[in-house]
Amino acid sequence: MPTKTKARSLPEGKLDHYAINKFQDVPIRPTVEANGKIMEELFKDSSDIVMREFEIENGPKALLCYVDGMVTTSAVDAAMKALMILEGGEFTIDLITETTLPVAQASKIQFYKELLTNLLSGDSVLFVDGQDTAVCLGLRGGIRRSVAEPETETVVRGPREGFNEHLRTNTSLVRSKIKSPRLKMKSFVIGTETNTNVILTYMAGIVNPKLLQEVEDRLSRIHIDGVLESGYIEEFVQDQGFSPFPQVQTTERPDTVAASLLEGRVAILVDGTPFALIAPFGFWQWLQASEDYYERFMVGTLLRWLRLFSLFVALFSPALYIAVSTYHPEMIPTNLLLSIAASREAIPFPAVVEALIMEIAFEALREAGVRLPRTVGQAVSILGALVVGQAAVQAGIVSAAMVIVVSMTGIASFTLPRYNAAIAIRMLRFPIMLLASVFGLLGIMIAAMVVVGHLAKLTTFGIPYLAPVTPVDLSDMKDVMVRAPWWKMRRRPKYLTPDNLQRQRPQPE
Known part of the structure; x- marks a missing residue:
């Protein structure tokens, strides 16, 4: 393939001038020395990139790379200790991954694009001499803002926890609200330079597949060098960019996201921001608060x-x-x-x-x-x-x-x-x-x-935007200008055309 040949022939002295996408077909080198040179060239003048070379006891050389401040140092020390006291034998990536490393999340990587994406997201990467496959260690950590009460959506009655800037914290907050295997979280990486992790979350079996596909298509069409906040995504995915009215809801509240998913909407979580996006978002949602x-x-x-x-x-x-x-x-x-x-x-x-x-x-x-x-x-x-x-x-x-x-x-x-x-x-x-x-x-x-x-x-x-008032749907008017009792709202909003319209079982007579 021409692309593969071009990627393999990239001059190592100029690798730092290329975006991560250029490394799609650049394979891991079989020696620690070669991989070390590539990493040094890529991260020249990057004082936060730690490259620790050591020897596995009675075995080959190894190189561990991570971003200082984005990993749990104690877990990195434990992983290195487990390798340094490994007693002889045949050293393979499978052996190290499956039996040696005390790490819950460990995966094998063959190409530099995935390696760089994971490394710059907070994972640690291990190279072993004589192996053309690297190991990605899920040792993310560092200092993060703790979960606190949302500042823009305070309530008198209701949960007091809000999203923060850590993506996995936010997904765990949503997962704690909806303890169901039908809650899906599809991952995207957007931004050629920032490589920002974006999660599209929805309820399988409830959300309309056409709506889900439309959101996925709009996310896939975003080609920009950086995404620093969910507002970047909002402007790309909305229907009419020149309208003064918002067409995507923003929220800091996990309970608001969970309630929207259960109605048949989708949510977009962006790494680095506490504001999630919810779509679709209509006029009558302006008047709705979680406390209602x-x-x-x-x-x-x-x-x-x-x-x-x-x-x-x-x-x-x-x-x-x-x-x-x-x-x-x-x-x-x-x-x-x-x-x-x-x-x-x-x-x-x-x-x-x-x-x-x-x-x-x-x-x-x-x-x-x-x-x-x-x-x-x-x-x-x-x-x-x-x-x-x-x-x-x-x-x-x-x-x-x-x-x-x-x-x-x-x-x-x-x-x-x-x-x-x-x-x-x-x-x-x-x-x-x-x-x-x-x-x-x-x-x-x-x-x-x-x-x-x-x-x-x-x-x-x-x-x-004005649904369900226009076009009129009387069955959906129970949650527009009035908020009907929960035992009356047996169905999800029909204008969202969810796959499963029934919200609760019929009440016994």
Whole structure:
């Protein structure tokens, strides 16, 4: 094969200039000296790569390679000790792998691509003189952030554990929620330079095979030099990249991932980030929080109504104030109109400029609160909003009524449990305000029709974004604007077309 010939003839002096994919057909050399030269050339000026050459007792030379800080040192020491006290005999990779090494995970490797991928992922690699096969030792370790409560999805009632940056920790958290052999985790390596491990997890026998195949195809089509966070993957796999609305859900909660898998969705876990991706993701999931299913159904329903109302407040309240105060003052009660007029008497700007000043200031303060150290971030964001708002009113730049409207808008946007959905609302608020300043209530109606039309046209992995409201499916309405009791939700969402629609057995009469 031409590719194989090219890979074998790579000049060893320039191996460090090639990506790992170039080593697909480069075989392991039969001598420790040759393999050592290749490794030294590849990892020249890499102080974290440890290459420990030693001799197996009464036997051949061996070379152990690992990345310092990514392995459990005590386990490496134990493996080397087991080899150094090996007593004579015939030395083969099979013998070392099967009877000598005290390692739970040990596999044989014949080509450098797999060797380099495993080595740079935290495994240790052993070369033995006279063997053209290396041994990969699963001794991953190092310092990792412990499992802690998610910071972006806190709950009053529910599990307190969240994902961290270690992929295998995250998969184990999901596995601990769903103790079933039907929980599958398919591995991908994406990024020609970062070689990031990505896991596609799903429930076999529940997920629709067409949905699963579509997600696999989209992941396989990603060709990029690096993936440092799941946001890279999100932009590649979503249906419409220019839509402001998220089509993939992000979450730090293992219980949210487990619940989604049991509905027939799929999840994507990326090494190096605590944020998992869930697909498909529709509009009505904006209003759903994991806590809705842990509290009684009446509480969950009430909270969803509150979130839906807050969504409209966050999106339309500044525009509504601009339209009514500018073009339709007759819609305001007389006493309230007189109060607003008195507060705006000394204001030199129209209502739309007031709103833009306060909204931009509020967004800037919110961003500053996120970026500043945690100990001072909250104080700056809260005190800053109070001080800026009060100072702006006293200086006659904005009216007190506008401060109240912007404050209500900000509070309402915080009630949405999905952070990426709240960002979409924050972005759309500004063009709607401009339309309201030009056309009044007509501008708000135009904006509403455009937004609803776009949502109706939008799809997420081929599934309508507004399903099951449009197209209407009454059987799936038990978990949309209301949260029916668990004993009523006997079936999984039909719009996901799962292989197994039945969620629970029929209740006895």
